[in-house]
Amino acid sequence: MLLVPCPHCGPRDETEFKYGGQAGIAHPADPESLTDAEWLDYLFLRDNPKGPWRERWVHTAGCRRWFDVTRDTLTNEFGDIGG
Amino acid sequence: MTDSGLRARSPLEGATLAIDSTSTLGIRELPFLVQVGLRADPADEPLMSRLTTVLGARPPTDPNTTSISEDGTNQVLWLGPDEWLVLGEPGTAGALESKLRSALDAAAGAVVDLSANRTAISVSGPRARESLAFGCAIDLEPPAFGPGRCAQTLLARANVIIVPVGPADEPAFRILVRPSFAGYLATWLVDAAVGLD
């Protein structure tokens, strides 16, 4: 049971959140200009690093706000919050 | 509630909430509480002061805190960085909603009557905190949690807003819960009392 650091409500049990996958994957400004391969990359391809990475959570059972946080995938320790 | 038409029935009307006469845990429904959802930009100072005037209390910007109007009729719960729930006396929803809407004026925000969207259950008595700890992971003890604070969290398997009222040695909690979950949660609370040694 992770203790997820909501930037507003403080640390709460993981069960209060939904996971949002990798952070920083912006919806392309002009999807129509992308090739099928580029669009597929946006839709489905994500990094899977060992170590720190940025990910998204939403505090569904709390303030319902989305946020980005750094988590070390090896130790689960959370780092910088925000975004 | 305010209408003369269809009879109002609170979600826990007729539910068995009494535990036994010797129990130190009191569970009862506080039906028909007025609740109005409010969304506004906390950085819009003129708007915030209009809202403060209407509510008699400034919508709090510290997470998980509440403010209460001087006459005690309105309590404003922080739900998010630009979101509050205003609690008021039964029967005042329409008036409160329109006052808030006019306070919004042209500012982008939202006012929604949510009075029927949740009911309130009061859990009180010396063992109240303990009974909630059977199903609530957040720290319910002062100073982390006491009057003036509130929390949106999970109690058992229901989404709730918990509002502590009353002093530390005589804890009481208002639990706001969706009506569809109220029966489940009431059953859970009554059952929790069995585990208090």
Place this chain on the structure above:
Amino acid sequence: MTGSRLPDGGTGIDRGDPRAFDFEGTVVSGFAGDTVASALLANGIDVVGRSIYHDRPRGVFSAGPEEPNALVQVRWASGISEPMLPATTVPVEDVLEVRNLAGRGRLEPAEPGTDTGRFDARYAPCEVRVIGAGVSGRRAASNARTADPGARVLLIDSDPAAAGDEVRRGMTALGIYDHGYVTAVERCPAPATEGRLWHIRAGRIVIATGATERPIIFADDDRPGVMLAGAAATYVERYGVRPGERAVIFTNNDTTDAVTATLRGAGTEVVAIVDARRGDLIVGTMGDDAGRLTGIRITRAHGRPDAGADGDDPETIEADLLLVSGGWNPNVALWAHARGTLRFDERIAAFVPDRAGPHGRIEVVGAAAGEVEGLGDIGPTWVVPPPGPATDAAWSTHYVDLGRDSTVQDLQRALGAGLESIEHVKRYTTIGTGIDQGRTSGVVTSAIAAAILGQDVGAIGVPTFRPPTVPVSFAQLAARNRGALADPIRVTPSHPWHEANGAVFEDVGQWKRPHHFPQAGESVDDAVLRECRAARTSVAMMDATTLGKIDLQGPDVGAFLDRVYTNTFSSLKVGSCRYGLMCRADGMVFDDGVTSRLADDRFHMTTTTGNAAAVLDHLEEWLQTEWPDLRVHATSVTEQWATVAVVGPRSRDVVAALAPSLDVSDAAFPFMTWRDAVIAGTLGRAFRISFSGELAYELNVPTWHGLALWEAVLAAGATFGITPYGTQAMHVLRAEKGYPIIGQETDGTVTPQDLGMAWAVSTKKDFIGRRSHRRLDAQRPDRKQLVGLLPTDPRIVLPEGTQLVAPDADLRVTPVPMLGHVTSSYDSAALGRSFALALVKGGRERIGQTVLAPLIDRVVEAVIADSVLFDPENRRRDGEPQP
């Protein structure tokens, strides 16, 4: 071994409080404070069970949770029977009856009503959590309290009689997880509660779990009478029990010095101390007909430290008790759960916690950290070779894991098969997989494997420790989430009426929804046909409260909805409603519903029942993370409004009667509009929308009027024989019209075009998922498309999920190429026959063609049809022609 109760002594028992229980038909007496094991020993019962595979007699081996032999089935005083408990941890106070087990637990089938044990769970945040209330643990707790008097310091110990103040006794830590999360179990925390699962979130964790003694392995080391040395001292000191009369001690360290003194003080004759450090070794044991220990074979090296076991002919000593100590293993399981690493410490010949605590939150103190007191200079003796030629078979009674009947021979076989990782060795031999989880066998196994492979023990390591540290029953893990509390049961305000009127419910997510309302003697099928007929010929009503509802406010809502829905909403007029289809970015259908414009800057969205929360999350995700510039606020109002659908040609009459001030004429209140309305005297909203193709309304009032509204509709419709209907009739009515249900016709791989709903997909604007519709895969002509399906025999209702194949398919050659599958299938009153909806490859091109539906016992023919089978001209949605 002839155990007996000493005339006095025993710090842990209350001789003034005698207790008794039944052991295999014999009444065993003991005292409060005894464990089942100490009471058995006190009564001279030395064979407590037989081993799991080899059927060898076994006795009490330890005095704690490391017990591999004395596993028992216990009937508690509450009547509940629980299998596979170590007799060394079961307090006699709570026990009615004890059976021994050959290492195999057995769940007794519960008679109805007897499975009443109450288990619960509880959360307990604290600043400091200390696990283990020995000297080091108590010191750590005391230091923490001194350092911060306001801190909540929780000191726990699994021993119900642990010493010290402010100790939660009888509480066993099961595991340490991420971010200071610890689980623990407590037996009988309250009079009515059998057990409690604690969820503890601690700022800091101190592990003070001590160390566990381990044996030395030799031939026939498993007889009743062979016991860990420290355990024998515990039985004397704590329980006032003398475990035997003539004892031999076999050791490689100094901790047995105190044991010797204790045993002698209790009147046990210690006839020999065999110290491996002097080269003296026990090479075997002898037993009586029942297998009990009667004697020991020793080889002595006469002070030659380098002498091997085969230095001299064995000497024989008579004894009924053999106390073994091969050293002490720090209890590092919890440390390892938290991803703490281990290193082999030659100084104590054991694995100890390495480096600083993971993330600084966890520390280990005392014996658990490797500070084992009184160990002296430990000798590196792990195993004594067999006395004769060291063939494989000669190792067959060198028991390493008593609980699994695993021997050195098994270990050799694993290594001989090429398994070099200790994880593989564990799984091959099953060493360490018993209920004691290798507490006494684990490190010994690594050391023997290291010796055979010619490696260092530290390089071999130990298998990964995983929670729980002790077995936990499923009942305990389920806690109170059983029966009525297994999962929230969500009900609508009209639920009491549904219950009182015989509704048969179905679960839709957590909601209880009426599936149908059978009348006396009516079958499900008959009830559904009757309910459908009423909706098509007169008027029927349904509780639609569970539909998701979202209030959307702000100047940019119209623009936002244009991006969220595949079709356009910004052009919708105030007072009007529109059906909308929502896709995710991958272009697959995600949800649908009718959304109404309440004001220029306010919309009321509805979602499917099951997706209400997911849709709100979806909206918030795009608003917050992609389009923060849009001034839109979304609020769930699902439970603010109770909804009753009034459906059928006479529904206008019913609504007119309920809302006399509302002009219900088609001109004033046309299809796909909504009106504020005073309904039975209460302010609400009326929507003219239809999920059946009939003239229909959805009436909304605040939830607390929901039951009264239901009853008012029922009363107003009485003249027309208004008929309540459930979800099944709703499904049939919409399927007759070809309306898909998201999650039934769709499964996350279906586009709007696949559903034949290109009409709801704008070509003029961008929306979430639009680009995906242009992907080559979305353009394939052989994508599965939604079609109707009419079985040639109109009486056959195809099972939902039935696969469809081409009429010329050879069913004998597998795999048979599939054309598609049935998504919905019903009998229809309106069509007078069965029908189905199906997803079929290139389905719309196949309309009129025959396909085969192979069932288990026969093959059914069906003809592909348009998905709209009833009233394709939509003539019914405005009701009877008005005068």
